[in-house]
Amino acid sequence: MRTPRRTTIALVSGVSAVAALASCSSGAATADTADETASQPSDEPTASEDTSAQSGLTDGTYSATGTYESPAGQETVAVSLTLADGVVTAVEVTPEATNPTSKQFQTTFASGVADVVVGQPIDGLSVDAVSGSSLTPEGFNDALAQIVADAQA
Numbered sequence: 001m002r003t004p005r006r007t008t009i010a011l012v013s014g015v016s017a018v019a020a021l022a023s024c025s026s027g028a029a030t031a032d033t034a035d036e037t038a039s040q041p042s043d044e045p046t047a048s049e050d051t052s053a054q055s056g057l058t059d060g061t062y063s064a065t066g067t068y069e070s071p072a073g074q075e076t077v078a079v080s081l082t083l084a085d086g087v088v089t090a091v092e093v094t095p096e097a098t099n100p101t102s103k104q105f106q107t108t109f110a111s112g113v114a115d116v117v118v119g120q121p122i123d124g125l126s127v128d129a130v131s132g133s134s135l136t137p138e139g140f141n142d143a144l145a146q147i148v149a150d151a152q153a
Contacts, residue, residue, distance in 0.1 A: 057086050057122065057151040064150070065096070066143030070135050072099035077106050077136055079143035081122075083151055088117045088125070093140065102135075109133035113140065122148060 061082045067074055078094040091114050095106035112131035125144060127137040 057083060057148070058153075059084050060151070061090075062147040062150050064143040064146035066139035066141065066146070068135055068138035068142065070097075070099065070102045072102055075099065075102045075106070075135075075139060077109075077139040077143065079140055079147065081117075081144070081147050083122060086123060087119065087121050089119075090114075091117050105133040106136050106139075109136040109140070122151070 061080060063078065063080045065076050065078050067076050069075075075098070076096045078096055080092040080094075081088055082090040093106070093110035093113055095103050095110060097103040097106050108131040113127065116127060116130055117125060122144070127140050127144070128134075130137060
């Protein structure tokens with residue numbers, strides 16, 4: 001007896017589904033293996049270890065003034081940042097713009113930047129637009145580079 005074409009297609013689809021599920025289950029086994037590997041000791045620092053010596057940064061509070069170019073001309077923004085174990089634990093931005101529009105953008109940036117940087121490692125940290133401010137981050141990042149240099153000294 002000849003098998004109808006629809007039955008053949010259904011069988012092939014079923015085999016494909018079983019193969020897909022089998023590959024998912026082998027992925028779960030890989031995840032279990034990864035969990036076992038993660039629990040083994042490693043040379044990587046743990047949260048309780050002092051990473052400031054390893055990162056080459058000294059804990060403390062640092063301040064710098066960053067500059068950037070706005071449509072109204074060059075503006076500055078003051079940044080104070082606290083580091084512990086190479087991680088930002090506090091940040092304060094003080095608007096210093098002379099142009100009223102720039103000052104407004106700096107103020108909104110200052111109100112939202114902590115949500116973006118606190119808890120982040122300072123190595124490689126770079127801030128983009130925050131709270132609608134797209135130019136103030138340039139000044140912030142300029143100050144951040146100065147702070148990293150100071151923390152390495």
